[in-house]
Amino acid sequence: MKAVKKSLYTGAEITWCRLCGNFNIMSAFGWAVQELAEEIPYENFVMVSGIGCHGKIVDYIDLNSFYSLHGRALPTATGIKLANPELKVICFVGDGDIYAEGISHLIFSAKRNTDITVIVHNNRAYSLTTGQFAPTSPAGFKGKSTPYGSPEDPLNPLTLMLSSGATFVARGYAGLVDHLKNIIKEAIIHKGFSFIDVLQPCVAFYNTYELYNNNVYRLEDEGHDPTDYELALSKAKEWDYNTEGGRIGIGIFYKVSKQTFEERIG
Amino acid sequence: MKFFGAYTYLSIVRFLYGLSVKELYFKGKGFVMDLSIIIGGKAGAGIKEAGRMLAKVLTKMGYHVFVYVDYPSLIRGGHNFVTIRFSEEKISSVKKKADIIVATDGRSIKAHKYDAKDSTVWIINEKERFDGAIRAPFKEVAPGFFKSSSILGVLLRILGIPLDEGLPLIMSLPQKEKNESIYREAYKSVREIFKVKKIKEKVGDVITGNEAIALGAVDGGLDVYIAYPMTPASPVLHYLAKHKSDFGIKVVQPENEIAVINMALGVSYAGKRSMVGTSGGGFALMTEALSLSGMAEIPLVIYEAQRAGPSTGVPTYTAQSDLLFSLFAGHGDFPRVVFAPGDPQEAYLLARVSLNIAWKFQVPVILLGDKHVGESLYTVRLERNREVEEPKLWDGKGEYGRYRFSEDGVSPLAFPGEEGVVVKVSSYEHDERGITVEDALSVKKMQEKRLKKGKFIKKHLLNSNYTVSISGEKNPEKVILTWGSNKGVVEDIAGKLGFKVIRPLLLEPFPSERIKRELEGAKLILSIECSSSGQFVKLLNMNGIYPTDCIKKYDGRPFFSDELEEILGEYV
Numbered sequence: 001m002k003a004v005k006k007s008l009y010t011g012a013e014i015t016w017c018r019l020c021g022n023f024n025i026m027s028a029f030g031w032a033v034q035e036l037a038e039e040i041p042y043e044n045f046v047m048v049s050g051i052g053c054h055g056k057i058v059d060y061i062d063l064n065s066f067y068s069l070h071g072r073a074l075p076t077a078t079g080i081k082l083a084n085p086e087l088k089v090i091c092f093v094g095d096g097d098i099y100a101e102g103i104s105h106l107i108f109s110a111k112r113n114t115d116i117t118v119i120v121h122n123n124r125a126y127s128l129t130t131g132q133f134a135p136t137s138p139a140g141f142k143g144k145s146t147p148y149g150s151p152e153d154p155l156n157p158l159t160l161m162l163s164s165g166a167t168f169v170a171r172g173y174a175g176l177v178d179h180l181k182n183i184i185k186e187a188i189i190h191k192g193f194s195f196i197d198v199l200q201p202c203v204a205f206y207n208t209y210e211l212y213n214n215n216v217y218r219l220e221d222e223g224h225d226p227t228d229y230e231l232a233l234s235k236a237k238e239w240d241y242n243t244e245g246g247r248i249g250i251g252i253f254y255k256v257s258k259q260t261f262e263e264r265i266g
Numbered sequence: 267m268k269f270f271g272a273y274t275y276l277s278i279v280r281f282l283y284g285l286s287v288k289e290l291y292f293k294g295k296g297f298v299m300d301l302s303i304i305i306g307g308k309a310g311a312g313i314k315e316a317g318r319m320l321a322k323v324l325t326k327m328g329y330h331v332f333v334y335v336d337y338p339s340l341i342r343g344g345h346n347f348v349t350i351r352f353s354e355e356k357i358s359s360v361k362k363k364a365d366i367i368v369a370t371d372g373r374s375i376k377a378h379k380y381d382a383k384d385s386t387v388w389i390i391n392e393k394e395r396f397d398g399a400i401r402a403p404f405k406e407v408a409p410g411f412f413k414s415s416s417i418l419g420v421l422l423r424i425l426g427i428p429l430d431e432g433l434p435l436i437m438s439l440p441q442k443e444k445n446e447s448i449y450r451e452a453y454k455s456v457r458e459i460f461k462v463k464k465i466k467e468k469v470g471d472v473i474t475g476n477e478a479i480a481l482g483a484v485d486g487g488l489d490v491y492i493a494y495p496m497t498p499a500s501p502v503l504h505y506l507a508k509h510k511s512d513f514g515i516k517v518v519q520p521e522n523e524i525a526v527i528n529m530a531l532g533v534s535y536a537g538k539r540s541m542v543g544t545s546g547g548g549f550a551l552m553t554e555a556l557s558l559s560g561m562a563e564i565p566l567v568i569y570e571a572q573r574a575g576p577s578t579g580v581p582t583y584t585a586q587s588d589l590l591f592s593l594f595a596g597h598g599d600f601p602r603v604v605f606a607p608g609d610p611q612e613a614y615l616l617a618r619v620s621l622n623i624a625w626k627f628q629v630p631v632i633l634l635g636d637k638h639v640g641e642s643l644y645t646v647r648l649e650r651n652r653e654v655e656e657p658k659l660w661d662g663k664g665e666y667g668r669y670r671f672s673e674d675g676v677s678p679l680a681f682p683g684e685e686g687v688v689v690k691v692s693s694y695e696h697d698e699r700g701i702t703v704e705d706a707l708s709v710k711k712m713q714e715k716r717l718k719k720g721k722f723i724k725k726h727l728l729n730s731n732y733t734v735s736i737s738g739e740k741n742p743e744k745v746i747l748t749w750g751s752n753k754g755v756v757e758d759i760a761g762k763l764g765f766k767v768i769r770p771l772l773l774e775p776f777p778s779e780r781i782k783r784e785l786e787g788a789k790l791i792l793s794i795e796c797s798s799s800g801q802f803v804k805l806l807n808m809n810g811i812y813p814t815d816c817i818k819k820y821d822g823r824p825f826f827s828d829e830l831e832e833i834l835g836e837y838v
Contacts, residue, residue, distance in 0.1 A: 012701050046682045048532075051693070058690070059701050064682035066535055067692035067702070068528065069558055075525035079532020079540070082490055082516055084683055087536065108521040265516060 006042055008033065010062045016053060021174035021200030025121055026057050028172075028180040029090070033063070036185060046087050048077045050102065052094030053128045053202075054121035071102025074109045077116045078261070085115070085262045088188055095122040099135035099157060110164035110193050112261035117187045117194045120157065121174075123202035124241070131205040138242045143205070158236035161195045162229070162254060168194035169232065169254040173216050174201065175209060179250065186252060192260050199250070211244060219251035226255040298354050299329075299462070304364040304381055305417055306347035306374030307404075309340055312414030313370070317348030319418045319435045321472045321643050323427065324352045328466035332754065333643035334360040334824070339497070339581040345377050354465060358609055358644060358754030362826040368421065369394070370404045370413060387459060389420060400424070403455050415445040419452030426461040429453050470647040475639035475751075476501040478610035478648065479543075479569055482617025487625075487654035489538035490516045492526045497581050498637035499543040499571035523548040527555040527566070534564045535691055537681035539621055543569040546588045547578065553595045556630055560600025560716070562691040563669070563677070565624035565631075565657075569617070572636040574822040583822025584637035586750055586796040590804065592632050593774050599713065601720030603631040603727065604774035607639060608735070608753025610646045612771060618653055619732055625657040627676060627723050634773065636796075638824040639751035660687070667698040669712065675719030724775040733777040734784065738767040742787045744837070747813055748794040749773070749802055755825045756794060763834050765792075778809035790814050790837060796824065 008030045016022045033045060045063045049055040051070035058065035064087075068076040073091040080089050098106050098120055109116065125143065126132040133143040133150040136157065140149035161169045168190040172180035180198065187194035199216070201208040225231060232254035239248045303320070307313045314335055321331040329352040337346040349360040367382055368389045369375045375388075375396055382388070388399035402420045404413055415436055422432050429450070436442065436449045480502045483491070493503040507517040520526050526542050533540035544552065549570045559566045572588045574580035592604050603623055607613035613635065620631040660666055660678040666687045670677045677698075680687045690700030695712055697703045703712070727733070735753070738746070738760035746765045748756050753769060760767045768784050770777055785791060793813040795802040798820035803813060817833055819825055 010699070010701060041685070043683055043685050043687060046536075056702070058692075062688055064688055065690045065692075065700070066532065066562075067690075067694055067696075067700075069554060069693055072524065072528040072555065075520060075528040076532040076535075078520075078525075079490075079492075079529035079534075080536040080682070081532075082518065082529070083533040083536035083538035083540075084681075087683055104521050105525055108525065265518065 008061050008063065010060055012059045014060055015056060017203050019203045020053070021123060021202065022053060022057065022121060024174040024177045024180070025119065025198055025200060026060060028177045028184055029057075029119070030061060031177070031181045032184040032188065036188060040088055040188075044087050046080055046089045047092060048073045048080065048089060049092040050094055050097035051128075052097050052121070052126070054092050054094045054097070057092050071097050071100070072105065074098070074102060074105040074116070074118065078109060078112075078114045081115055081262055082265070090117045090119060090188065092119050092121065095120060095124055095136050096126045096134045099155060107160070107164045110161055110166035110195065113165060113167055113192045113258050115192055115260040115262055117184075117190075118196065119184065120195075120197045121200045122157070122197050123200040123206060124154070124208070125202055125206040127202050127205050136241050137206070138244070154241040156236065156241055157197045158253060159233065162233050162236055166195045166254070167192035167256050167258050168252070169236070170194070170196045170252045171250045172196050172198045173212050173250050174198055175212055176216070176250070179218065183252060190255065192258055199248070212248065215245060215248045216250050217247055219249045219253065224249075224251065224253075226252045229254060229256075300351070300353040300355070300357070301366065301460070302349060302351045302361045302364040303366040303368065303421065304347055304349050304378055305368040305370070306345060306378055307370035307413065308342070308373075309337060309344045309346045310342045311346070311370055312412070312417065313346045313348055315414040316417035317350050318472065318643060319414065319432065320350055320421055322435055323418075323422065323431050324350075325470060325472050325645050326431065326468050327427070327462070327464040328469060329353060330356050330469060330645045331472060331643065332357050332360055332645070333472075335641050335643070336823070337582050345373050347374065347378070357758055359758045359825070359827040361828040363828055366421070366424065368417060370417065387424070389424065389456070400456055403452065412445055412448045415439065415449040416452035419449040420456050423453045423456050424459050426458040470645040472643050473610045473646050473648060474501065474641055474643055475607065475610045475613040475635055476571070476641060477505055478613040478646070479617045479633065479635065479640075480505045481648065481650060482614035483541050483567070483621060484513045484515065485650055485652045486618035486621030487539045487652075488513075488515055488541055488621060490518065490530070490533045490540045491543070492518045492520060492530050492533070492540060493543040494519060494523045494526050494548060496545045496548045498573055498640045499545050499569055501641065502543045502569060523551040524555065527552040527568070530566055531555060531559060531562070531564045534566055535682070535689075539565070539625065541567040541569065541621065543571070545571050545573050546575050546591065549588065549591070549595065554597075557596035557598050557600065558693050559630040560596060560602065561598065561693055563628040563716075564691060565628050567617075567620045567624050567631050567633060569633045569635065571640045572634065580822040582637065584751065584796060584824055585820065585822065586636060587798070587801060587820070588634070589773070589797065589801040592634050593805070600716055601627070601629050601723055602774055603627075603629060603723065603772075604634055605631065605732065605771060606634045606750045606773050607771070608750055608769060609639060610644045611648065613639060614648055614650075616732065616771065622653065622655045623727070626655060627719060628657075628679070629719070629723065634750065636751050668700045669696060669698045669715070671698060671711070671715055674722040675715050675717070676722065727772055727775055728777055728780070733770065733772045734780050735769045735771055736767065736784060737761070737769075739764045740766065742766050742785070744790045745785060745788040746792050746794055747781070747806065747811070752794050752796070752825060755827050755830055758827050759831045759834065763831070763838055765834070773805070776805065776809050778811065781809075781811055785811070792817055792834070792837060794825070794830070796820060
């Protein structure tokens with residue numbers, strides 16, 4: 001199939017804040033889609049989103065989309081794959097969306113190895129609801145519902161996904177678009193459940209640009225072997241989403257081939 | 267049955283057990299054989315299986331059979347029973363009082379003491395003592411699962427049915443040699459009391475409402491069935507999972523009911539027909555996505571098999587108390603369709619219709635059943651026909667918009683994967699392309715599009731064949747208004763007592779005008795339902811229909827025909 005250069009913008013008014021991490025996630029995805037267009041026709045892409053600032057991405061990109069419910073993008077995506085396995089289904093979800101409301105679906109989608117891609121816009125705060133603490137906010141996070149600091153430690157989505165059976169586990173940074181674009185491409189091509197936790201600064205409620213700019217490093221620069229499960233786990237544990245410093249690896253932590261849910265269900 | 271045969275039968279019965287003639291009521295020249303048998307025992311003792319096998323033998327001999335299944339929510343122990351009623355005439359209910367009681371354990375004797383009449387034949391486990399009872403070797407001959415074979419053997423001999431009639435069923439069981447010897451031994455252990463003869467060719471198959479729903483859905487074009495286990499809807503999941511290859515469908519059991527319904531919406535969005543099944547608690551979890559189905563205009567069929575609530579309630583028992591919940595579940599305004607089948611025939615038909623209606627109008631359709639119609643065994647001749655109507659599809663002209671305004675409010679469908687088409691659906695209020703809008707005019711226009719569609723649905727359905735069922739006496743002075751699984755018991759006795767029966771099959775949109783027309787001239791209007799707060803009466807009142815009196819049952823059990831006959835007798 002010959003790639004047709006297509007404008008991927010719907011023309012809808014964009015309502016993200018200036019410098020919001022969502023812009024770069026959208027750019028990285030759009031870029032990935034354009035590059036993949038040689039192999040995957042545009043009509044075979046389906047975007048599924050949850051509810052949150054991240055979800056607006058489906059209004060902006062002119063591809064098939066299902067603007068689902070808060071936390072429920074993954075079962076919706078699974079249904080789409082069940083109906084038509086030819087489609088490339090990419091879920092755009094938020095951290096409150098999928099690490100709180102819809103966490104059961106995240107675990108089960110990984111467990112099943114459903115052939116979908118999950119991109120988590122992880123700004124570690126509830127932003128569309130104007131600033132409450134989220135599952136990956138650091139302990140002590142001062143949000144509107146926790147003015148004296150969050151009483152909970154954050155969860156580590158990477159170790160969660162590794163222990164749930166995800167066959168592709170990655171972390172990207174919205175500040176590094178080309179790196180993120182490459183991860184997204186790999187994730188879409190990957191046959192099976194691919195998961196990308198994207199560190200996304202929120203300029204309104206949790207601006208983490210400085211933290212990430214100072215601490216992220218590319219796993220591939222250190223010769224990381226993504227087929228080694230134990231190594232992936234130890235790399236995932238390197239940063240606990242709580243400490244304000246330390247090394248934060250980005251890239252593909254783990255990648256393995258396994259029969260997909262769609263293949264097994266017949 | 268010829269009169270002579272009937273007379274002979276009566277003489278034998280009266281000679282042996284002094285069974286009163288009243289039990290076998292006369293009709294025309296002959297009399298009608300109508301016997302009820304209770305089989306009781308521990309859960310896991312093969313009680314249900316025995317009931318099913320006996321029902322199959324009796325239908326093969328030309329009888330109409332109805333089997334009520336009563337079991338608690340546990341796997342081993344406790345007390346289970348089935349009531350098998352068979353008759354030469356069409357019946358779809360059971361009586362509380364039985365002619366034969368088979369008590370395979372001591373507890374069953376106590377449990378069914380009040381289900382016996384003076385003339386009841388008791389068959390008990392040989393370890394027990396009970397004056398006048400026939401003792402049969404249930405335990406020694408047949409431990410555990412093989413009890414069903416011994417129960418069948420004993421009952422066929424008691425009923426005077428040849429051993430060979432039950433043999434094909436026994437031979438289809440696992441470990442058939444062992445089952446066969448148990449069956450033969452049990453058959454020999456008792457003597458013949460009744461003379462149940464083959465009266466004609468088979469009048470139908472033994473089928474549950476749940477099986478009929480599964481078949482109806484398949485014939486309505488079902489592609490994917492998704493459900494989380496929940497009694498009493500689970501048999502549909504089991505049946506479809508077992509036969510999925512024959513039906514060419516996919517069957518999925520996700521992590522919870524929320525995943526179930528969202529997955530189903532994903533399936534429909536991508537162009538395949540989906541259906542989900544659950545009971546009240548699971549349906550409660552689905553309501554957010556029910557509203558999504560309404561907003562995003564994605565076709566979906568929900569089978570809601572009611573059980574006794576509130577909350578976990580009495581999980582394996584029946585009720586009609588999710589009626590108003592089904593009509594009003596979900597936030598916001600959106601059109602929906604609710605159907606309520608009264609027997610497997612209607613369950614099959616309405617399941618098939620539901621799939622087509624959901625796709626024709628791109629709305630959620632709720633098929634509201636209950637444990638009684640779902641799990642009871644009926645004698646039905648089901649004529650299957652695959653009927654899959656093509657929905658309104660996009661003609662490929664111009665730019666595609668998923669929510670294009672149209673005269674009837676229904677926008678043409680296209681699916682992801684079609685070249686040149688971008689299909690955007692949304693849980694947010696949206697414009698014709700499916701992109702989020704919040705301005706007053708756009709919001710109003712899209713609300714009105716859905717309203718228009720609701721009116722179109724109403725017009726279509728109120729003129730369809732699936733609105734109201736009328737039966738019983740033509741004389742309209744005494745009328746029974748009822749719904750759902752009460753069909754069987756009400757229709758079994760209403761005609762005899764001179765009642766006309768009006769029963770809506772369609773609960774939303776509600777066929778109130780038709781019902782009002784049918785009620786013209788009625789002096790006594792009785793509503794019958796299984797809900798303590800009278801939800802059906804509330805629905806009738808909302809539509810300007812006011813019954814004279816309301817008969818309610820809310821102990822988890824369906825109305826029994828002798829029980830209801832007594833209640834109705836007070837109004838006659």
